[in-house]
Amino acid sequence: xxxxxxxxIYKIFGNYPDQIxxxxxxxxxxxxxxxxxxxxxxxxxxxxxxxxxEIFVCMGLSGSGKSTLIRHINRLIxxxxxxxxxxxxxxxxxxxxxxxxxRKKTMSMVFQRFGxxxxxxxxxxxxxxxEIQKVPEDQRKEIAQGQIDSVGLQGFEHQYPAQLSGxxxxxxxxxxxxxxxxxxLLMDEAFSALDPLIRSDMQKQLIELQSxxxxxxxxITHDLDESLKLGDHIGILNGGRLVQVGRPExxxxxxxxxxxxxxxxxxxxxxxxxxxxxxxxKDQFDATNINPSTIYKIDENTxxxxxxxxxxxxxxxMNVVDKSGNTKGYITSDELSExxxxx
Amino acid sequence: xxxxxxxxxxxxxxxxxxxITSFKASRWKPDNANELLSDFSWLNDWPKWLDIPxxxxxxxxxxFFNEEYGxxxxxxxxxxxxxxxxxxxxxxxxxxxLVIALVVAIVFFSSGRKVGTTVFVxxxxxxxxxxxxxxxxxxxxxxxxxxIGILICVLFGIPLGIIMSRSRKVRNxxxxxxxxxxxxxxxxxxxxGIMLFGLGAVPAIIATVIYxxxxxxxxxxxxxxxxxxxxIEAAEAFGASRRQKLLGVQLPLALPNIMQxxxxxxxxxxxMVVIASMIGTRGLGDEVLLGxxxxxxGKATEAGLAIVLLAIVLDRITQAYGEKIQDRNKPLDKFxxxxxxxxxxxxxxxxxxxxxxxxxxxxxx
Numbered sequence: 001x002x003x004x005x006x007x008x009i010y011k012i013f014g015n016y017p018d019q020i021x022x023x024x025x026x027x028x029x030x031x032x033x034x035x036x037x038x039x040x041x042x043x044x045x046x047x048x049x050x051x052x053x054e055i056f057v058c059m060g061l062s063g064s065g066k067s068t069l070i071r072h073i074n075r076l077i078x079x080x081x082x083x084x085x086x087x088x089x090x091x092x093x094x095x096x097x098x099x100x101x102x103r104k105k106t107m108s109m110v111f112q113r114f115g116x117x118x119x120x121x122x123x124x125x126x127x128x129x130x131e132i133q134k135v136p137e138d139q140r141k142e143i144a145q146g147q148i149d150s151v152g153l154q155g156f157e158h159q160y161p162a163q164l165s166g167x168x169x170x171x172x173x174x175x176x177x178x179x180x181x182x183x184x185l186l187m188d189e190a191f192s193a194l195d196p197l198i199r200s201d202m203q204k205q206l207i208e209l210q211s212x213x214x215x216x217x218x219x220i221t222h223d224l225d226e227s228l229k230l231g232d233h234i235g236i237l238n239g240g241r242l243v244q245v246g247r248p249e250x251x252x253x254x255x256x257x258x259x260x261x262x263x264x265x266x267x268x269x270x271x272x273x274x275x276x277x278x279x280x281x282k283d284q285f286d287a288t289n290i291n292p293s294t295i296y297k298i299d300e301n302t303x304x305x306x307x308x309x310x311x312x313x314x315x316x317x318m319n320v321v322d323k324s325g326n327t328k329g330y331i332t333s334d335e336l337s338e339x340x341x342x343x
Numbered sequence: 344x345x346x347x348x349x350x351x352x353x354x355x356x357x358x359x360x361x362x363i364t365s366f367k368a369s370r371w372k373p374d375n376a377n378e379l380l381s382d383f384s385w386l387n388d389w390p391k392w393l394d395i396p397x398x399x400x401x402x403x404x405x406x407f408f409n410e411e412y413g414x415x416x417x418x419x420x421x422x423x424x425x426x427x428x429x430x431x432x433x434x435x436x437x438x439x440x441l442v443i444a445l446v447v448a449i450v451f452f453s454s455g456r457k458v459g460t461t462v463f464v465x466x467x468x469x470x471x472x473x474x475x476x477x478x479x480x481x482x483x484x485x486x487x488x489x490x491i492g493i494l495i496c497v498l499f500g501i502p503l504g505i506i507m508s509r510s511r512k513v514r515n516x517x518x519x520x521x522x523x524x525x526x527x528x529x530x531x532x533x534x535x536g537i538m539l540f541g542l543g544a545v546p547a548i549i550a551t552v553i554y555x556x557x558x559x560x561x562x563x564x565x566x567x568x569x570x571x572x573x574x575i576e577a578a579e580a581f582g583a584s585r586r587q588k589l590l591g592v593q594l595p596l597a598l599p600n601i602m603q604x605x606x607x608x609x610x611x612x613x614x615m616v617v618i619a620s621m622i623g624t625r626g627l628g629d630e631v632l633l634g635x636x637x638x639x640x641g642k643a644t645e646a647g648l649a650i651v652l653l654a655i656v657l658d659r660i661t662q663a664y665g666e667k668i669q670d671r672n673k674p675l676d677k678f679x680x681x682x683x684x685x686x687x688x689x690x691x692x693x694x695x696x697x698x699x700x701x702x703x704x705x706x707x708x
Contacts, residue, residue, distance in 0.1 A: 074580055076576060076580065100582040100584055101582065102582075103579070103581065103582035104581065105582075107580075108581060109576075109577065109580035111573050111577060113571075115573040115574050115576060115577035116574070116577070117574060117577070117578075117596075118574075118596065119595045119596055119598075128577075128581060131591075132581050132582055180581070
């Protein structure tokens with residue numbers, strides 16, 4: 001069962017969203033609605049299902065509705081129409097008190113500009129979620145200290161956020177989100193404000209954390225490379241509509257429309273495509289002319305980046321195998337060149 | 344839509360009703376309204392019958408109000424007068440060096456132990472009495488009136504600012520009232536103040552509150568609305584209730600602005616002191632007025648200077664706190680930090696050594 005289920009969400013900003021809704025449902029696009037009624041369509045019939053323990057990346061340019069979408073999951077924004085179901089609970093049916101409880105227990109959020117409390121020290125910031133839950137002070141200090149240690153900020157506990165660099169501040173944001181031990185982590189352009197080196201550092205740290213913690217993460221970004229690196233699944237939004245959902249390879253190999261194509265054009269494919277995606281299946285491969293001494297075994301999940309130099313240099317053949325060692329297919333320079341030129 | 348239509352309809356209706364009532368109430372109106380259509384001479388000068396009888400309405404209402412509810416004003420009057428008198432008596436009872444020491448101590452701790460500011464304020468306080476011995480008690484009287492006034496401003500102004508920041512409708516309703524309070528000449532409410540509360544300190548306090556509360560309300564409202572939306576969202580995302588959000592995030596972050604509001608409130612209250620002396624409020628303003636009446640320029644200047652000194656002292660106290668809050672945004676002073684740690688370490692060592700020494704001494708004994 002999926003952890004988060006978003007069904008046919010519509011969000012229209014303006015004075016009379018309910019009156020505009022039928023028009024949007026009939027298929028009027030964002031520009032038309034803006035021109036005729038002055039209302040902004042935030043989300044237009046978006047449905048997503050996110051599995052437990054995966055990183056779902058929601059990608060789109062600014063104004064595509066991705067930040068609006070993520071705020072529907074913890075109901076910082078109410079939809080005009082549609083359903084949000086988290087853990088089998090219809091989030092929209094919760095009353096004011098229940099929604100506070102729901103936010104406290106099931107999820108926390110990381111923000112683009114960090115959203116740290118400038119008047120609280122680092123340790124107080126990290127402990128904030130616990131403070132809201134009325135956890136006794138010494139206990140929350142202890143938990144917060146543990147989180148600070150795990151993101152590598154020992155020694156900064158009693159400083160204020162403004163005294164830290166951007167990367168450090170976002171690590172505080174991450175520690176704060178993890179301190180309440182939520183099942184779901186919402187990350188709204190969490191690394192977009194950081195410079196490239198620190199960003200890739202944080203991405204690595206997130207992947208490491210995720211391999212240990214196995215949270216369900218909804219990650220928002222406008223950077224395709226970042227989404228390909230982090231995402232188990234990626235959803236691409238354009239003008240409030242969901243254009244394509246799929247695994248990173250699907251998006252690279254089969255872009256749904258011109259918008260996605262334009263995104264994908266500049267991507268370094270070798271870092272995204274896996275051996276199993278580009279290989280020729282073993283029953284379609286003609287292995288008769290190949291010298292058995294030039295065949296190497298590789299795992300099906302290997303990125304092709306790692307095998308390109310070897311194939312090019314030695315003109316060898318890669319034998320793609322699964323975890324138990326069964327042959328699934330083969331890769332030669334032909335397969336590689338085809339994968340890198342497609343589209 | 345219907346609501347808008349109704350407002351558009353209501354405005355002309357009210358206007359026409361006003362025209363008719365003012366025409367009827369006027370003493371100098373033509374016998375027959377038809378005359379106006381045949382003789383157009385009334386278009387030259389403003390006709391006497393085109394006059395809202397606002398003065399009469401207010402006078403009637405005020406008279407009724409004074410007779411019916413005077414007793415409540417009496418209660419408020421007694422309460423405020425008691426508060427002022429006891430505060431004044433207490434401060435006058437204290438020896439003046441002690442009061443100066445108290446002021447210095449407050450500044451020292453509220454400014455985050457800044458020695459320069461503290462010394463400066465201490466000197467200013469001393470000079471108030473040094474200018475003229477009579478000024479010391481007068482300054483204390485002025486200060487106690489102001490302190491009570493500011494206390495009322497804070498008690499009403501900050502909650503009002505909070506309510507305003509939360510609802511656009513309330514803000515739209517209150518803003519014109521604040522504009523009115525700031526622009527209406529102070530004598531317009533000083534005189535009714537005298538009629539309701541009698542001469543002296545209490546109408547001065549009421550006038551001070553009316554005059555000084557708008558900046559505090561505005562700055563509280565503004566300060567809360569200026570808090571970074573992402574920070575508020577962060578608090579909401581963690582499930583903070585409205586109360587937790589207000590007390591834990593919004594108010595602390597709006598505090599520099601609110602302190603600025605209190606500072607402005609103080610300064611405006613001080614400006615009111617001179618005007619209030621004209622309705623018999625005693626204090627430093629009283630001296631200025633006396634100097635002016637006697638054409639004694641020296642006396643008026645001396646008293647004016649004392650007011651400025653008092654302003655400086657109060658300004659420093661209220662400003663210092665706001666500045667201290669902003670200090671947390673400064674980068675760390677590593678050098679100082681290290682020096683402090685070294686000092687602390689040294690202290691510990693000496694303490695331990697003396698302790699050891701004492702224990703040793705005890706043992707030998």
